[in-house]
Amino acid sequence: MEVQPLHDRVLVRRYSEDEKSKGGIIIPDSAKEKPAEGEIVAVGGGRISEDGKLRPLDVRRGDRVLFGKYSGTEIKIDGEELLMMREDDVLGIIKK
Amino acid sequence: MEVQPLHDRVLVRRYSEDEKSKGGIIIPDSAKEKPAEGEIVAVGGGRISEDGKLRPLDVRRGDRVLFGKYSGTEIKIDGEELLMMREDDVLGIIKK
Amino acid sequence: MEVQPLHDRVLVRRYSEDEKSKGGIIIPDSAKEKPAEGEIVAVGGGRISEDGKLRPLDVRRGDRVLFGKYSGTEIKIDGEELLMMREDDVLGIIKK
Amino acid sequence: MEVQPLHDRVLVRRYSEDEKSKGGIIIPDSAKEKPAEGEIVAVGGGRISEDGKLRPLDVRRGDRVLFGKYSGTEIKIDGEELLMMREDDVLGIIKK
Amino acid sequence: MEVQPLHDRVLVRRYSEDEKSKGGIIIPDSAKEKPAEGEIVAVGGGRISEDGKLRPLDVRRGDRVLFGKYSGTEIKIDGEELLMMREDDVLGIIKK
Amino acid sequence: MEVQPLHDRVLVRRYSEDEKSKGGIIIPDSAKEKPAEGEIVAVGGGRISEDGKLRPLDVRRGDRVLFGKYSGTEIKIDGEELLMMREDDVLGIIKK
Amino acid sequence: MEVQPLHDRVLVRRYSEDEKSKGGIIIPDSAKEKPAEGEIVAVGGGRISEDGKLRPLDVRRGDRVLFGKYSGTEIKIDGEELLMMREDDVLGIIKK
Numbered sequence: 087m088e089v090q091p092l093h094d095r096v097l098v099r100r101y102s103e104d105e106k107s108k109g110g111i112i113i114p115d116s117a118k119e120k121p122a123e124g125e126i127v128a129v130g131g132g133r134i135s136e137d138g139k140l141r142p143l144d145v146r147r148g149d150r151v152l153f154g155k156y157s158g159t160e161i162k163i164d165g166e167e168l169l170m171m172r173e174d175d176v177l178g179i180i181k182k
Numbered sequence: 183m184e185v186q187p188l189h190d191r192v193l194v195r196r197y198s199e200d201e202k203s204k205g206g207i208i209i210p211d212s213a214k215e216k217p218a219e220g221e222i223v224a225v226g227g228g229r230i231s232e233d234g235k236l237r238p239l240d241v242r243r244g245d246r247v248l249f250g251k252y253s254g255t256e257i258k259i260d261g262e263e264l265l266m267m268r269e270d271d272v273l274g275i276i277k278k
Numbered sequence: 279m280e281v282q283p284l285h286d287r288v289l290v291r292r293y294s295e296d297e298k299s300k301g302g303i304i305i306p307d308s309a310k311e312k313p314a315e316g317e318i319v320a321v322g323g324g325r326i327s328e329d330g331k332l333r334p335l336d337v338r339r340g341d342r343v344l345f346g347k348y349s350g351t352e353i354k355i356d357g358e359e360l361l362m363m364r365e366d367d368v369l370g371i372i373k374k
Numbered sequence: 375m376e377v378q379p380l381h382d383r384v385l386v387r388r389y390s391e392d393e394k395s396k397g398g399i400i401i402p403d404s405a406k407e408k409p410a411e412g413e414i415v416a417v418g419g420g421r422i423s424e425d426g427k428l429r430p431l432d433v434r435r436g437d438r439v440l441f442g443k444y445s446g447t448e449i450k451i452d453g454e455e456l457l458m459m460r461e462d463d464v465l466g467i468i469k470k
Numbered sequence: 471m472e473v474q475p476l477h478d479r480v481l482v483r484r485y486s487e488d489e490k491s492k493g494g495i496i497i498p499d500s501a502k503e504k505p506a507e508g509e510i511v512a513v514g515g516g517r518i519s520e521d522g523k524l525r526p527l528d529v530r531r532g533d534r535v536l537f538g539k540y541s542g543t544e545i546k547i548d549g550e551e552l553l554m555m556r557e558d559d560v561l562g563i564i565k566k
Numbered sequence: 567m568e569v570q571p572l573h574d575r576v577l578v579r580r581y582s583e584d585e586k587s588k589g590g591i592i593i594p595d596s597a598k599e600k601p602a603e604g605e606i607v608a609v610g611g612g613r614i615s616e617d618g619k620l621r622p623l624d625v626r627r628g629d630r631v632l633f634g635k636y637s638g639t640e641i642k643i644d645g646e647e648l649l650m651m652r653e654d655d656v657l658g659i660i661k662k
Numbered sequence: 663m664e665v666q667p668l669h670d671r672v673l674v675r676r677y678s679e680d681e682k683s684k685g686g687i688i689i690p691d692s693a694k695e696k697p698a699e700g701e702i703v704a705v706g707g708g709r710i711s712e713d714g715k716l717r718p719l720d721v722r723r724g725d726r727v728l729f730g731k732y733s734g735t736e737i738k739i740d741g742e743e744l745l746m747m748r749e750d751d752v753l754g755i756i757k758k
Contacts, residue, residue: 279470284465328425330429
């Protein structure tokens with residue numbers, strides 16, 4: 087079973103503590119708004135411009151991303167917890 | 183009797199507990215803003231761009247969708263409870 | 279005597295309880311924002327786009343429509359109570 | 375002495391009780407936002423589009439109009455009380 | 471010494487009681503938002519459209535104008551009190 | 567050491583009491599929002615239009631300007647206090 | 663390990679007290695909103711215009727910048743504290 091996000095929305099699987107990059111990104115506890123880490127599992131068809139055209143999103147399925155900790159709506163698909171958010175809530179893509 | 187939604191609005195039939203996907207999407211109780219599940223029964227003619235053109239909607243009649251739990255306005259047609267909402271309130275389309 | 283709504287406004291005659299569709303649309307009492315039912319008696323010349331062009335409205339005189347219960351401004355013409363509202367306050371068109 | 379409204383503004387002379395249409399439009403007292411009746415005495419050069427072009431107004435000098443009761447700014451010209459408002463505050467044009 | 475207003479701003483000299491039009495425009499005391507009367511002494515280069523072009527202003531140096539009583543910022547140039555405001559705060563131009 | 571303002575920002579050196587125009591502009595103490603006087607020391611590359619093009623600013627290095635008293639962010643460069651603000655916070659240019 | 667900011671976001675390494683420009687920019691303690699100093703370590707692909715096109719950013723990797731003290735979201739990459747912010751939060755570029 088799959089969910090296809092609409093327009094500029096993306097579906098994200100949040101990383102567990104174990105999956106997080108070793109020696110990599112650590113979000114300090116004291117920060118006011120701390121980003122979280124996860125993987126894009128599905129992306130919408132694109133952002134609708136003011137002239138009605140569709141612009142494809144910049145993140146892709148499989149991208150490892152940083153996003154605002156309180157971004158998105160939680161859903162559970164086939165027993166797995168996922169997050170549906172807008173692409174603009176994604177702060178950046180983690181490169182290997 | 184039918185209702186044709188205007189512009190970027192869609193008419194949605196919310197699934198009963200029985201109709202919900204078995205082993206499929208479960209909305210956790212603890213989530214702040216929980217999406218609901220339903221079926222598109224009618225779609226508007228399209229979104230009006232800033233240049234005055236009509237852009238057809240991306241959801242179609244028969245699509246199984248996720249939407250924000252408090253989205254839309256309740257109406258009853260021929261004894262059936264339906265929800266009228268904007269397409270942007272639809273989070274994603276559920277694929278089989 | 280007639281009133282020609284300006285731009286994207288429409289003039290609506292709200293249905294009395296008797297005129298409402300039998301076996302048809304019933305607005306549940308418990309709903310927070312309940313739509314009402316009526317007939318379009320006059321429509322404005324169109325919506326003005328950001329580029330200054332006029333786009334004709336999608337509802338037509340004689341259309342039976344659903345609209346937000348508290349939408350519009352009440353006026354009385356030749357003894358008849360009518361509602362002046364913007365087309366965007368119309369949720370959908372009722373088909374026979 | 376005359377005043378030329380700027381851009382999308384119009385100058386309106388509110389009707390006295392005697393001038394109001396007999397058997398015509400009556401604004402119910404109980405309505406929350408009641409429109410008033412008057413005559414357009416001057417119109418601005420037009421609305422400025424986002425692309426910087428001027429779009430002429432739809433109301434004309436001499437038009438009998440309905441407008442929101444609290445719309446506009448009161449001014450007195452040659453002893454006569456007038457109202458300066460934006461064209462968008464005009465709800466509709468009264469036809470004979 | 472002169473001040474050149476920027477973009478869509480205009481510089482206005484408010485009329486004293488003596489300079490006001492005799493038998494002309496009187497602003498009623500009871501009005502909530504009362505316009506004031508003055509003369510344009512300088513105008514900005516124009517309004518910047520969303521496409522980045524400059525559209526010249528509609529008021530000109532020497533125009534006698536009506537404006538919102540609390541519009542603008544007071545400045546004193548060579549001992550004379552003036553008001554700097556946006557052209558959109560000007561309600562209309564007084565014709566002789 | 568120099569700072570290049572970004573986009574539509576400008577860097578301003580506020581005039582001391584001594585540098586102010588003699589017999590020139592005086593800001594009345596009683597005014598609610600009093601403009602201040604200064605000199606432009608650096609300007610950004612331009613304002614970004616909605617279509618993504620760059621429109622050069624209208625103020626230039628060396629211009630003597632009026633600006634809102636509480637506009638901008640204070641910074642100190644090589645011991646000198648400066649103000650970083652957006653060009654739109656500049657009310658006008660003082661001509662000799 | 664690297665993070666690629668999305669769209670109009672930039673990644674900034676805040677300068678320590680030692681790295682700050684000697685005899686250079688000092689932010690006064692009494693200022694309400696004090697800018698901070700840092701170096702751009704990564705920039706997003708560009709700002710999306712209203713017509714859906716991508717406009718490259720104006721700051722570049724290696725640029726020394728001033729930014730609002732409370733701008734951005736703190737993240738830690740390979741043990742180093744960085745700030746993710748939008749390019750518009752950058753006030754200006756420091757030139758040598």
